[in-house]
Amino acid sequence: MTVKLGIPSKGRLMDKTFDWFEERGLTLKKTGSEREYSGAVEGIDGVELVLLSAGEIPRELAAGRIHLGVTGSDLVREKVPSWETRVMELAQMGFGGADLIIAVPSAWVDVDTLDDLDAVAAQFRKNHGFRLRIATKYHRLVRDYLREHGVADYQLVDSQGATEGTVRNETAEAVADITSTGETLRANNLKILSDALVHSSQATLFKSRAADWSGDNRNTLMALENMLGL
């Protein structure tokens, strides 16, 4: 029996994850050729490395098919209903930081807060005959946030990429997206609502509550937590 550790299979997130574990005495390695998604863990026994797309890690954690996983805290909240009951945050890793925000056209000089957005949504619906469209791929996070804050008369439209362009293309009036610097938003004549931080995300090491933690796996977890200083 081994503890399966899922980590992002490419890019900066993978490199930073390797570094984070390395600093704590664990060497994660891709094995085989550059394009092959298999890996190894050195420095501890009983841990198997699984390389996955960051977007699939939440689902695998929730199902208990991997024991531990590194992914963005936004992705877990978006993809796993009642996420706290199915996974547990072990460590916030201090990189991959980005904010899920709501942005509107800079031309909307009358809009700065959620309160404004809600009022504008009501008027927009009256004027245009349909609910104000917010383009996003974070449906659950944004919907929960807007419900909690009592915003009405909006609709979420799905946008899996180039979300900032939807306003120009008139397929949405506002966007809810991840940003770290806000540069792309500004380049597309959008501005961030000042009081609507939906979620502040960073790379996080999660533990699955559904995975098999009996026997050796429990001891492995304890050894691992020790090394990671958790």
Add this chain to the structure above:
Amino acid sequence: MTGLVQTNAEALRIRALFEAKGAQLVETDILQPAETLLDLYGEDIRGRAYVTHDGLRGEMMLRPDFTVPVVQWHMETNAEPARYTYSGKVFRMQEDDDRRPNEYLQVGYEVFDGKSPSTADAEVFTTIADALSGLPVRAATGDLGILMAAVRGLDTTDARKAALLRHVWRPRRFRNLLDRFGGKTPAPASRTALLAQSDPLAGVEPHGLRSVAEVEARITALRADASAAPIASEQIRLLDELLSLRETCPNVLSNLRDIAVDMPSISDAVSRFAERLDALSAAGVDVDTLEYEGNFGRTTLEYYDGFVFGFYSTQRPDLPPVATGGRYDALTSVLGGGRAVPAVGGVIRPEITIALKDQA
């Protein structure tokens, strides 16, 4: 599920009681056009209902309730007075608690009769109560008509009243707005800065579908709002008093009459409340022990705008309400394209009545 046969039999028993009251049986499709429900309930319903999709009809929803299709059925046939009953499953996504069923039976009784609203209210309440007789339940009631009349009667601008009425069913934003309009929370700095500019629209290029003229219209509205006097703290205190009422109905009536002295705008709504109590009493309900809660019915899926009620287990507070209902005149107006029909109704969940019977 082992109990499904039993639950179906219980549903038919209840439905037969409703039919005996003269209700006509209606059937509705399980797949409902999503657009109608989304326009009515807003995006929130996506988190509570199952959405599916086909290439021709677009988005469809597994019916989350019967109210909408039954109202639509009534609007098409348009015979009045009309009484309907139905039984069938509704489907609700349960993302917070997977022990809650995601499909369950509802048996309903709906009355479309504008002749005497108080009599119709009492008829629905007692019909539901009769079907639950012998079970360990308590009833709670409320009246959103009183809150809405109080808001309409506030001494403030129409725009503010409209904003508050729009959020009657979202208590948190309602409260935020009230704090703002009452001067308790100051306007955000960004708004003050905007209104201080002589030409806030200088250099603004249109971007997206919302036009510069719409931005300008809102700035005009914001200026008007900024110059309007705050809602008097006395009026807000009375609103708070209405919302915090929690008493038996006769005591509430006497409280409401006191409040109406300082807030005459609720007088008609209070008279309707009194008429309803008379009608309930005449129908055999012991109104002296009937509970009233000023906040009742503000967070349910249905957009009730008058009498609201629920029946709860006295022994199992963990169970969902065994029955809920209320008046939804405004909803018929939205679905009927402005043509309103006075309507009141309620539903029973047979699986809960069985759970209560098993206990008794």
